[in-house]
Amino acid sequence: MALISDEYFELAKVSCKGEYLNPDPSNAQCNYALRLINECIENIHKPHVLEPECESVASVPNDFGRGKQLLEYDSINLLPSEQDGPRCRDHIYALSGIWANDPTVQDALHTRKGTIAEWTKCNDSISHKYSAESVVPYHKLLSKKRGRALVYSGDHDMIVPYTATLQWIRDLNLTVEEDWRPWIFNGQVAGYTKKYKNNEFDLTFATVKGAGHLPPEYNPKECFAMVDRWLSLYPL
Numbered sequence: 001m002a003l004i005s006d007e008y009f010e011l012a013k014v015s016c017k018g019e020y021l022n023p024d025p026s027n028a029q030c031n032y033a034l035r036l037i038n039e040c041i042e043n044i045h046k047p048h049v050l051e052p053e054c055e056s057v058a059s060v061p062n063d064f065g066r067g068k069q070l071l072e073y074d075s076i077n078l079l080p081s082e083q084d085g086p087r088c089r090d091h092i093y094a095l096s097g098i099w100a101n102d103p104t105v106q107d108a109l110h111t112r113k114g115t116i117a118e119w120t121k122c123n124d125s126i127s128h129k130y131s132a133e134s135v136v137p138y139h140k141l142l143s144k145k146r147g148r149a150l151v152y153s154g155d156h157d158m159i160v161p162y163t164a165t166l167q168w169i170r171d172l173n174l175t176v177e178e179d180w181r182p183w184i185f186n187g188q189v190a191g192y193t194k195k196y197k198n199n200e201f202d203l204t205f206a207t208v209k210g211a212g213h214l215p216p217e218y219n220p221k222e223c224f225a226m227v228d229r230w231l232s233l234y235p236l
Contacts, residue, residue: 049157148230149201
């Protein structure tokens with residue numbers, strides 16, 4: 001995406017030897033390369049590299065009344081405007097919290113009283129004792145069974161970039177059945193796809209062109225068509 005230079009990339013690739021998350025502190029050249037790269041991308045919006053980096057307002061105020069005041073006070077500015085340029089997607093997320101915490105909405109959804117104090121878009125308070133650093137071993141096990149899988153990535157996502165998704169797919173050692181090609185929606189290239197196979201297991205990988213971290217949020221029509229074709233056993 002032209003965010004870092006070829007020189008920075010090659011320097012990191014050679015000096016870090018694939019370890020970019022927890023590099024050796026004594027590896028001065030690697031740490032220098034990563035510092036240069038970080039200076040280039042630290043202000044980039046990671047879920048979608050083309051959108052503005054904004055202060056998050058996705059969490060809902062503790063008092064629902066204050067959340068409703070936020071909506072009434074700045075309802076126009078919470079929404080994107082083509083005339084005024086891009087606005088923060090997190091501002092739109094605030095609306096989901098206001099909506100989901102409305103008692104009338106919860107009644108309509110038949111939410112049991114007392115089961116949750118406050119709905120939040122991302123619940124980071126769940127306690128757990130075990131974290132899996134990698135689920136590739138599980139995918140390797142599943143790839144030896146009978147079944148089908150669809151794996152897709154937005155090509156403007158920096159949180160889980162499509163290149164990383166392709167890397168763990170390669171680690172499954174599947175056979176390429178259909179090589180890289182564009183897939184079309186409404187007469188336009190909607191992304192690119194590649195199909196893999198291992199006996200009675202097949203995996204379809206697809207990118208969604210122009211989409212970010214959660215592709216259906218950015219390109220709902222294209223993603224619906226993609227899933228619909230896959231479920232119908234129709235090629236993308």
